[in-house]
Amino acid sequence: MSRPLGLSPESSALPRAGADYAEDYFAWTQDQVAALKAGRHDRLDLENLAEEVGDLGRSVKREIASRLNVLLVHLLKWRFQPAFRSSSWTGTITEQRGQILDDLDESPSLRPYPAARLGREYAVARLKAAGETGMPEAAFPPDCPFALADILDRNFFPEAEA
Known part of the structure; x- marks a missing residue:
C-alpha cells in the first residue's frame, strides 16, 4: 500500500x-x-514566537496597503474608463473596501495607516492603471484625486472625468 x-x-x-x-x-x-x-x-520558543508575533502585525499592514492599491487602481479605471465599467469592477471595489474596513475594525490602532500609505500606493496604482488601461500615465492626476473618506466609503463611485 x-x-x-x-x-x-x-x-x-x-x-x-x-x-x-x-x-x-x-x-x-x-x-x-x-x-x-x-x-x-x-x-516556549520565545525568540521565534516574538518574531512571528511581529510578523503578524506587519502582515496586516501589508494587506491593508495591497488592498488599498487594488482599490485605487479600480477607482481610477472606474473614473477614467466609464465605458468599460463592469460588475467585476464593482465587486472588486466593494471587496477591497470591505476587507480594509474589517482589518481596521479588528486593529483600530491601524486606522491612521491608510492615510499614511495613500501617496505611495496611489503612485503605484497610477502606473498600474496606465498599464491596465493602455492610457498614458499622464492621463491620470499626479496626486490622488480621491479623499480617503471617499475611497473607503461603500457608496462612493467616482463620476467620469468631464
Whole structure:
C-alpha cells in the first residue's frame, strides 16, 4: 500500500512535542499553542514566537496597503474608463473596501495607516492603471484625486472625468 505525500506509518496528524521551528513550521505552531494553553512556559520558543508575533502585525499592514492599491487602481479605471465599467469592477471595489474596513475594525490602532500609505500606493496604482488601461500615465492626476473618506466609503463611485 502506498503512503500519500511520503508519510511513514510513524507519522501522525498531531504535532510532536518540542517541534522544531525550522524543520516543521506547522507542528511548531501547534506545539507553541499547546504550551501556551497549558501554561508550559518552559516549552516556549520565545525568540521565534516574538518574531512571528511581529510578523503578524506587519502582515496586516501589508494587506491593508495591497488592498488599498487594488482599490485605487479600480477607482481610477472606474473614473477614467466609464465605458468599460463592469460588475467585476464593482465587486472588486466593494471587496477591497470591505476587507480594509474589517482589518481596521479588528486593529483600530491601524486606522491612521491608510492615510499614511495613500501617496505611495496611489503612485503605484497610477502606473498600474496606465498599464491596465493602455492610457498614458499622464492621463491620470499626479496626486490622488480621491479623499480617503471617499475611497473607503461603500457608496462612493467616482463620476467620469468631464
